[in-house]
Amino acid sequence: xxxxxxxxxxxxxxxxxxxxxxxxxxxxxxxxxxxxxxxxxxxxxxxxxxxxxxxxxxxxxxxxxxxxxxxxxxxxxxxxxxxxxxxxxxxxxxxxxxxxxxxxxxxxxxxxxxxxxxxx
Numbered sequence: 584x585x586x587x588x589x590x591x592x593x594x595x596x597x598x599x600x601x602x603x604x605x606x607x608x609x610x611x612x613x614x615x616x617x618x619x620x621x622x623x624x625x626x627x628x629x630x631x632x633x634x635x636x637x638x639x640x641x642x643x644x645x646x647x648x649x650x651x652x653x654x655x656x657x658x659x660x661x662x663x664x665x666x667x668x669x670x671x672x673x674x675x676x677x678x679x680x681x682x683x684x685x686x687x688x689x690x691x692x693x694x695x696x697x698x699x700x701x702x703x
Contacts, residue, residue, distance in 0.1 A: 591616050626703045629678035633701055635685070638694040639669025650691040654684065670696065678703055 589598045591611035598609040601619055608619030640647065643666040652662035655673050665671055674684060682703045688695045 626678045626682060629703070631678060631699065632675050633678065633681040634672045634698045635674040635676065635681055635688075636670055636672045636696040637666060637688060638696050640666050640693070643667065644692070647691050647693055650687060650693065654687065666693070 589609055590596065591598050591614060593616040594611060594614040596611050596613040598611050598616075601608040601610055601617070605621045605623060606619050607622045608617060610617035610619075637651070643663060647666060648659055648662045651657070651666055651673070652659050655662065655665070657665070665673070674680075676684065678701075681697060681701060685695045685697065685701065
């Protein structure tokens with residue numbers, strides 16, 4: 584169990600938490616004493632490359648086509664064709680990037696198809 588209130592071992596003052604990016608720890612605002620470490624989230628430790636595609640939609644709307652067009656760097660007609668066909672791999676990327684793309688696809692009403700199974 585992590586102690587919520589921690590006193591500085593150097594001067595006895597109340598310390599404050601540090602949580603800046605990947606740096607976590609505690610520091611004393613009075614004397615400057617600190618202890619820090621790094622924390623890497625498990626998703627950033629995942630070294631798997633994921634294939635991201637989309638499931639077929641017979642009648643995609645304009646917004647869905649625009650999302651695929653913008654994310655893939657293809658024109659409107661190519662994007663519409665990809666959505667109508669489904670199944671093709673659009674991206675090969677790490678877990679953090681896959682998580683971001685997955686969220687964008689879901690927000691647009693598209694169903695991502697990710698291989699291997701994506702636990703994030």
